[in-house]
Amino acid sequence: MYGHNEIPITHDKLGPKPIASLCISGKVATLISLLLLGVTSAFAQQDGLKPTTVAIDKTDTLWVLVASVLVLLMTPALALFYGGMVRRKNILSTMMHSFTMMGIVSVVWVVLTYSLSFGKTSNGFIGGFEYLFGNGISMKAAYPYTTPLGTIPAGIFMIFQMMFAIITPALISGAIAERMKFGGYVLFTTLWAILIYAPVACWVWNPGGWLFARGALDFAGGTVVHLASGASALAACIALGRRRALEHRDPILPNNLTTTLLGAGLLWVGWIGFNAGSALAMNDIALSAFLATHLAAAAGMIGWLICEKLHFGKPTALGAASGLVAGLVGITPAAGYVAPMPAILIGLFVGSLCCFAVGIKIKLKFDDSLDVVGVHGIGGATGAILTGVLASAAVNPSVADSLKSNHGRVGLVFTQVLGVLAVGAFAFVGSYLLIKLTQKITGVRATSAEEDAGLDISLHGEAGYNL
Amino acid sequence: MTKIEAIIRMQRLEAVQDALTELDISGMTVTEVKGMGRSKGITHTYRGSQYTLSLTPRYKLEIVVHDHEVEAVIAAITEVARTGEVGDGKIFTYPLGEAVRIRTGERGDTALT
Known part of the structure; x- marks a missing residue:
């Protein structure tokens, strides 16, 4: 649904013979009553009984609700x-980076950034203030700016989008793990949610956004979520500097x-909600997205393991x-744009590529602690461009548009590259400046003593393991 | 009285315990230790980044025996703890000043058994 005209105009069930279906389906009966109540516009005249706008559909709404829960699960999973x-x-400080986003971004989203992302935009760069403090978000009627209107209430759309806004800054935290001051992290991510995420979400997903208007395809957030977090991760880890343990040549071994x-x-489980939920309806596109997502995860694992076995000797x-x-x-x-085989191809290619991309940091000497750049940055950019190459109008009619x-x-691939460059550059430069700004206000780097003792005990006064 | 300190491979502990029991040696203290010797370290690979840990894990056994038992214990440990590969460990002996059984206050050789 994030591309053009992705929200289905007509439901399959209401397709050729609406009257017959209407009589037998309870769900559709609800739909009729909603129509009679005038909640959404009724049937168009010239087409007889065929609806031009679709009322709220409970199945679609329920699916997006379930998908929202699945996407919420991804943030503790990331932790x-x-x-x-x-x-x-450092295990607790690292997990706190993800968990605090569930706190901070949820509130910031409703208070401010949903409006900046999805409020009506006249310039294509940033939304207006109409939804400030959660005002004006209907729990009954659809989000008003898509054409045609969606089949789910604006409220669940806002909640679903909130979960994306939560996990995106949490993804960045992998690059600055084991050395960032907690107050600095809180300030940086809050500013990032407002000044980086909201504009980028507006460009790509707001129906008035400039990339959206150019027909850029980003089904579930390859640029908004992964490329934006990957590019920001690169800026943040460069601005923050390397962990001191690397200079001492201490081995940095994973704890568990x-x-x-x-x-x-x-x-993996949550991502099904992330991608298949992005259809914003329980339809063929959601099912295509589910299958493509699952296959790409499978193929990505196979691709990485094969490269690792061939190159390093052990999977x-x-x-x-x-x-x-x-x-x-x-x-x-x-x-939601590709058939099963292209999905497998994307998974294999990106999985293999990232296996080597994570080595870039060693050559270029930036300390991306947990490889956010190598996986989300490189993987997100590659996926976005491959989407332009492999998107199929047979899978999703909006690809034709x-x-x-x-x-x-x-031209489509060019637009995808343009999207990658614009989002990547904006996120990189913006994040670098935000880290510098945060440095002036709260400081961003833990002290040498804090880093040596571990951030858990020195910043939070507790230990993850008292075994 | 002599204190025997043996550094052995972790997977040989049970065999050494059995051999000591055969010799009627009933007391032993075991500690998990890390150390280095001639064996190379262990290489870990995480996403292509390789770390060689030069300190490898071993058990340290501390056994205090009567002087006449020393050679038999050394022979037993040497036999069962050996794999023939570099890294089988070492045995050290120390003359012991005193031994006291805390429960009874017995001292010297009588405190050992």
Whole structure:
């Protein structure tokens, strides 16, 4: 649904013979009563009984509600995924980075950033203030700016989008793990949610956004979530500097990779909601997205493990976890636009690519602690471009519109590249400036003594393991 | 009285315990330790980043025996703890000043058994 005209105009059930279906389906009966109550507009005249706008559909709404819960699950899953990879003295501080986003961003989203992301925009860059403090978000009628209107209330759309806003800054935290001051992290991510996430979400997903208007395809957030967090992660870890342990050549060993595997498994489950939920309806596109997502995770794991075996000699459990996440990142922008085989291809390619991309940090000497750049940055950018190459109008009719508005396949790929460059550059520069600003206000870097003792005891006064 | 300190591979502990029981040696203190010797470290690979841990895990056994038992204990440990690979460990002996059984206050050789 995030591309053009993705919200289905007509329901299958209401298709050719609406009257017959109306009589036998309880769900449709509800729909009729809603129509009679005038909650949404009724039947168009020229088409006889065929509706041009669709009323709220309870099945669609329920699916997006369930998907929202699944996406919420991804943030604690990310906490586990990241938590297992750091040294034991930093597990709590690392998990806190994800958990605090569930607190801060949820509130900021309703108070301010939903409006900045999805409020009516006249300039295509930032939304207005109409939904400030949660005002004006209907729990009954659809989000008003899509054409045609969706079949779910604006309220559940806002909640679903909230879960994306939560996990995105949490993804960045992997790059700054084991060395960032907590107050600095809180200030940085709050500013990031307002000044980076909200504009980018507006560009790509707001029906008035400039990238949306160009027909850029990003089904579930390859650019908004993964590329934005990956590029910001690069800026943040460069601005923050390397962990002191790296200069001392201390081995930095993960404290518990079983935790990481559990997190990766839960991310896989949650990601089904992330991508298939992004259809914003329980329809064929949701099912395509489900299948594509699952296959890409599977193929991503296979791709990473094969590369690891060939290049380093041993297939690792961390490689399996990383590969499936890379596959999921790669398929995110493409999920509702591609057939099963292209999904497998994307998973295999991105999974293999990221296996090597995580080595870039060693050559270029930036300390991306948990490989956010290598997986989300590179994987997100690659997936976004591959979406332009592999998106199929047979899977999703809106691809035809995007191809048309971009004058063909090459134009579409160009628009995808433009989206990648614009989002990547904006997130990178913006995040770098935000870290510098945060540095002036609260400071961003833990002291040498705090880093040595571990952030858990020195910043939070507790230990993850008292075994 | 002599204190025997043996550093052995972790997977040989049960065999050493059995051999000591054969010799009627009933007391022993075991500690998990890390150390280095001729064996190379263990290489870990995480997402392609390789770390070699030069300290490898072993058990340290501390056994205090009567002087006439020393050679038999050394022979037994040497036999059962050996795999033939580098890293099988070492045995050290120390003359012991005193031994006291805390429960009874017995001292010297009588405190050992």
